Amino acid sequence: MKPHDMGVLFDECAEQQVGTRVHLDRPFDIDAGARTHHTLPHLAALVREAAGWLAAAGAGPGDRVAIVKDNHWDYDLLACAAVRVGAVPAQLSAHLSGEALGTLLARLGPALLVTTAQVLARGRKEGTDLASTARATLVLDGAVPGTLGLDDVRGHTAPGPHRRHDDEPLIINHTSGTTGVPKLVVHSTRTIIGKLARFECVRLPRIGLRRTDVLANASAFAHGRTFCWTASALCRGPAAISIITTQDPNLADPVLRAHPPTVLEALPASFVRFQPLTEGLDNPFRRVRMVISTYDAVHPPTVRAYLGASRHRSPVWMEGWGQTETGPLTFRFHTRQSVRRASGGTGTRNLGRPVPVKTRLRVVDPDTFRPLPSGHAGLVLARTAACALGYVGEEDRWSAKRHGGWWNTGDIGARNRDGSIELLDREVDRTPQLSCLRTEDLLEARLPNALECVVLAEPGRDPLPVVVTADGRVDPARWKEAVRDLPPLREPVALTWDQVPRTGTGKVRRRELLHHLTGRTGTCGSGRWT
Template sequence: MKIRSLATLFDDAARSAATVVHLSRPFDLAPLRGVRHDMAGLAALVRETSGALHAAGVAEGDTVAIVKRNHWDYVLLAAAVARLGAVPALLSDHLSAESLQVLVKRLEPTTLITCRSVLAKARAEGVDLTSVVGRTVSLDGDFGAATALAGFKGEPPPPVVERGPDAPLVVNHTSGTTGLPKLVVHTTRTMLHGIAAAEGTRVPVLSARRSDVVCSAIAFCHGRSVPWTAAVLSLAPRELVIIADPDDVEPVLREHPPTTLEALPSTFVRWTRLAVASDLFAGVRLFVSTFDAMHPPTIRAFLEASGKRCPVWLQVWGQTETGPLTFRLLTRRSLAARAGRNPTTRGLGRPAPGRAHLRIVDRRTFAEVPPGTPGLVLVRTPVTCVGYVAEQARWHAKWNEGWWNTGDLGLRTPTGAFRLLDREVDLIPGQSCVELEDILEDRLPEAVECIVLGVPGQLPTPVVVTESGTLAPFAWAAAQQDLPPLADPVVLTWSQIPRTATGKVRRSALRRTLHRDDMTYGSGLWT
């Protein structure tokens, strides 16, 4: 299937793919239609929804904000909006009501599509989201000024409105690890004809096969969701398994064992105990991680859980603004602990062939630095986003004569590969927070996660996340004995760590909690 447009994506898939979709729970968009869908049924649901939204008043050129519980129907709603020539903006319900209010105001949407739980949560936080939009449509019934989508159903969909390839297609927000998320604008050319088309090209080992059972457990409001959907539908695997809530995974995977699996890094971490104690992942030949850093113990646990002879972990580094930039394949052998060497997954691999170019520059002068020297990572790719909603000056500040400033620190190895060190805002002079985290997690089996925070004028603060919120002093002493000096560890549980919608640690918020300010060594100019 050729990837043409978001508006006709599911219609095109219905004509060319026999993929069957299994959901961990019914769509919020269609709660009575169960958990099994074929392509024809999904295409019909998109058309039906488009007709209802048209009846509700959505028109060509509108911006439509969508915020709801995590599920793949974010993409179906986006496709329904795109059929009308409008622009969907996908926002996470994990954002605070205050942040949602600011982002919705920036979007200036004609319509907000949401659900009662989102409106009720916002109201409890003192925010009326319906007051900042022209109309609000609720997926699950009337709520205050919000009108139920069901009341508009039954209207036939109007003809598809096709927008130009360089017109705004969809808006996604960034993770917001350092503050209020940015609203990233992509077009059909960048997101579908660029990012999705590249992923939809068949590559041995890495691409979905027609015999595969492809499982995804990501944040479907994220910029990954639309291009991933387009790519996987074009590859037409036998089955597609969607996990909306990480806690619902076991029954679904028992019934539909996956052969490829992509999940949020935080989800992989939470599933590690299942990988160790069950055979749920025995049939997986390919694991995929994007979104955030993954540490060696977690990757090793899943590779060992696979019953395949040579399972592969595909580690992808990229950003919402750029799509995937580099990739690296990890195997059991490459992650094996070796004498005198600390295992790490900071190697980014190499840029995607023909799709991205990277260079490392001094963060003050922007002069290119030699191999082995840390610096800012700049990228050149034809699929860079075209702007930030209501913050175009901020976008221009990161755009430097065709090179995009990622705000990440890294270095080029003598062999031409790239190594990720830290976000510039989180740097520690002469060290790498993320590499220290790799080592600590590898040495502390009881650690669910480790975070190292740089604090000017103080030793770096290690935060160790455990199930119990406790850590034996002798275990810490053994783990850090040959490392650079660190402060005494702060031991917390998973729920005590501030996180984004994709499970990333909000380091600035955690730093404020522990140190009552957010002073860092970095400038934070390119967050």
């Protein structure tokens, strides 16, 4: 089975007698039964029920429905319910500030806002009345004056599925927002389902999902990756799916142990936080045969820890690089042998080759946009049929990132002789002294107690290194040894994980961190293509 109409996806999978069992680390926020175990017929019924709520709240064909709530897979169930009634769901992370949410909701102008009392209260505390941006607001977890509660919309029959053209807007997701307010990206059925999810449904040898697999996902479910993943994962019909909503290893451990995954997908930040669980012969990752990583590169020590934790004969780490606007652009595979060869701290910045048949990449001079030969660093441009339709409320910004039929990723990289791409930095974050990303890899390999290293570029000054550790301290002697052969760096700032500002996907907000540490936000790059 291949996905197409997301409004009836769960119904179709249930009718196909796909026996996938779903296990949650906590109940859905939209499930009155507070269950942590579901079958696909249960989930299909829940989507239909939610579609009835949305219709009763006034959402219909062509309307935008904004969804802002705590992180969980029911983001995608609500999105499918909105698609069913003909609306266009916009999934916004509750991790965003009240100001950022207010800006995005103003751009959207939603007919309906689906949210929680806590999100509304936080918005008011930060000076933003989120409910005022929508024609109506549906609160999932209580009664708030001037809004609808679930008791007001329960019991309404869902309308029949609304069909839309493959090129009409289907879903709106925002970018990570590492450099400011995120962009709102519009995808159609053709781009995100036809070109991306259907491609993932191909059962490839060794890396294809099997009927016997237990698939675990620890993600940020407000983002477009999981909407695409929902389509492909359900249609491939694994034996079980486990959903992890937290980055706390103590809370994730019970469901991982109860249902040991054979295929694991997670945010880079989740891999780092769960890494202590890899220790010991009875670790919950001992059955893993494949790890899938998206959003951002994962440093070599973390890759090595998970592949080493598996008792499988030859586990594979599949790393995908892409953007919300394009989906995956390259794939690369890591094995125990390849990460052993990268023990010096390099290796995961090679993003691999373009997705065969689907993607073309070129590296160009940032000033002239002329193609550069192999080995020369420049802007990475991509050509893919999966490119989104545009940005909501920022048409000029979208146009500025289009160069003929090519999409400007805003990343600085170099093409290797074998056609693979070496990622060096985001254009806005680059510095002439060094590659911040490569330096971070080296530092993490040389500082065993580092959870993460971040190198911040600032005009006219040596780069500022930030070392994230469990206790917020770094040993001076170890640091001196780690930087012995590197270009000049300032003295490191040591922080704990929670002291670092992050996006909903766990990426570091570099500019915000730089401002916090130095009081300045200037960067060496132009920032024209962020």
